[in-house]
Amino acid sequence: MNPKTQNKIAIGTLYGVAGLVVLILLALLGYILVSGLPQLSWHFLTAPAKAFLKGGGVGVQLYNSFYLLILAMLISFPIALGAAIYLYEYARDNWVTTTIRTAIEILSSLPSVVVGLFGFLFFVVKLRLGFSILSGAFALTFFNLPLLTRSIEDSLRTIDLSQREGGLALGLSRWETITRVILPAAVPSILTGVILSAGRVFGEAAALIYTAGQSAPALDFTDWNPFNISSPLNPMRPAETLAVHIWKINSEGIMPDAKAISSGSSAVLVLAILIFNFAARYLGKRLYKRLTSA
Amino acid sequence: MKTTQQLEKQLKRHSKAAKLEIWGKVVSFSALLLIVAVVVGIIGFVASKGIATFTSNHVNLWDFLTEKKWNPGITDANGKPEVGALPMIVGSFLITILSAIVATPFAIGTAVFMNEISPNKGAKILQPVTELLVGIPSVVYGFIGLSVVVPATRAIFGGSGFGILSGTCVLFVMILPTVTSMSVDALRAVPRYYREASLALGATQWQTIYKVVLRAATPGLMTAVVFGMARAFGEALAVQMVIGNAALMPGSLVDPAATLTSVLTTGIGNTVMGSLQNNALWSLALVLLLMSLVFNLIIRLIGRKGRLQ
């Protein structure tokens, strides 16, 4: 077979593979949305859940998911960013660095239920934070850190070495080179990493069951004083998220419309991630333009 | 007029940039320290709990790894508790390796397509879709598995439909987006002039991809696959819903089986902290930890070999 036919066959196969993957993924999305979208209504999105009667909604859970995600990201992003910068820009490539990298990779492959139980014994019981958003956010941070550190480090790796040399040649210190040259260039890629991990955090259930808890007391959306127990901003209240809610009603749900609620919630979850992705992509583009003044 | 002392002081003082440099180094280093502390904390925690089975409950390590009966709640004829983890270890390995074998060609193929053949379509269609799918929670994957994959398996192969095969199907779809997007990163890291040089030498596009780009990206692709395997290995909820959770040696791909994670998730809420049943489950978590360590080391070795050649 001559190289040209070989080339054609191979490229054709790759088209086929990519097409098949898109097909699988679209079928999956289609299934979630087709079975879930008919359940959606304004009432469903805003009403509080009902324990055993028909007609409950997911308003509180939806809000909790976002609040928890934001808190967890606020805690984990700076830490992951700092660690990734040190690992890639400062640390020497020796056995200590290798060991740390391996340890981080191992942590990321731990089942989230173990992280959740650790969070339960440490934050909820030992530090007496109770079942609260804060405990949940810390557990999610544990769960998220390895993932985020890795992806930020990979983003830094994609920045050409010449950029660093250029920065240093202009008389900038290493830190200035990193903050003024490398990071702005890496923003879109870092953002992709953050979206990916945010998606995982948003859908995480097992790590939260024992930390943020599985009950969602009704919230008073007119009360924004974070010290009040029914305030949406209170970080010390128990908070069931959407993913935990899906898990719970699928396992022990005794409301008559459990199936409808779970498929509706799945669709909401997927839609939320969709919106989140588009927003982040748009912001990333604008940010890139501003920071590189292109 | 400045004295020489003042001048000396001024000259010896750290410049603003140097101060910033030190500050940045300290801050980023403490962030890394924090992560290391977290890692050490969790690993120490799991290890101390997992080892208790062997130290304070006096279970034989060899029995734990090779016996096939898992009933920590009861004791056998010799008065020893039945804690044989072999079925779960085999189950975990089988399902991880199978799903990685199925997912790898698809993921790398898609990544090559996105990065080398049609970057436009790749960026417009494939990338958003894959990124979106990474975010779909495992609970949702599990339920789709339960309502689509399991009945399909049952219709084709008979039996209950629960088993390694269904688990592999679900995990394949679950890790596909992760492996794909990381493979894309790996391919993107291959310098452009590699491709240009190869094409300039008269190689076809496929030859360039196969002999240059993929070779150069091998360590990155390996990492992508390990990452996918790690995710498959640690995945609990989705697998637990479709594998059947029977702590038996898998006789065939369509018999119910169990993985370390599925037994761990199912049992942990029903046991009492500090009891043998609970410790035995933590031992499973420890095995999980050690096995992913082994995976990591193997891949590192392969990656290093690839670089040397």
Add this chain to the structure above:
Amino acid sequence: MSKKHWWQAIGAVIIVALGIFAYQTRQVSHAGESITAVGSTALQPLVEAAGEQYTGEHLGTFINVQGGGTGTGLSQIQEGAVQIGNSDLFAGEQKGIKAAALIDHRVAVVGITPIINRKIGLKNLTTQQLIQVFTGQVTNWRELGGANVPVVLINRAQGSGTRATFEQFGLTNHRSKTAQEQDSSGMVRQIVATTPGAISYVAFSYVNSTVQSLSLNGIKPIEANVKTNRWRIWSYEHLYTKGQPHGLTQRFIQYVQSPAIQKTLVRQLGYLSPDQMKVERDVHGNVTRLEGGKS
């Protein structure tokens, strides 16, 4: 100071001021007493609903109800980390628990029934046949007069309350052979409904038209039979406290045991009230007849 620094300082002052203001104006009544109940996921909906009603009627209290499983509930109450441990089992039945230090408050009775896939076509089994099915002596439903499909066993997780009760009273202390395990009733019902030849067991409230419940030795799995112990597969739902409860814990437990909850929520959720029982059972499974229905 540069302009940027000024803005940062002003921002910080505003945030601190807002924080102090919020703290000063917080609703003191809502920060009152709060208790936490953890444990059995099966019992969670009842306690949660009762907790919501109670806090609605008594402003300034907060009852935090979480799942986590019976084992978690009992180990947390034993360590005193929570105020109430929800359990499907007697504390004495759970290994690693010192039951003497815990006080049992029974709040409901749950009946458990075997369920099978509808296509098997059976409605009644003897206890002997049930044991044969679960120990693997019978592998095809044809042997018991049903359809020609292999038996597919589905167990609850080891250590779950439902499984312990079923093996003790349904299988008369025979152990089920190792088979598929699922950790929740909803999932079990779904699997039994869709898998040919499947058999499992769930609480009465989970039985619906998608599955077939089985009579045992001709006795139907209905509440009337549970009350008299003619249907023997039932168990109590417990709220455990460490030592005598006091304060809000005591008031809440009394509230759950009061007719206000027992006659409404408990029955709406498919449980029986302990008040309705004509018999009482202790931790060893000994049954005593009750005079007049209430102890």
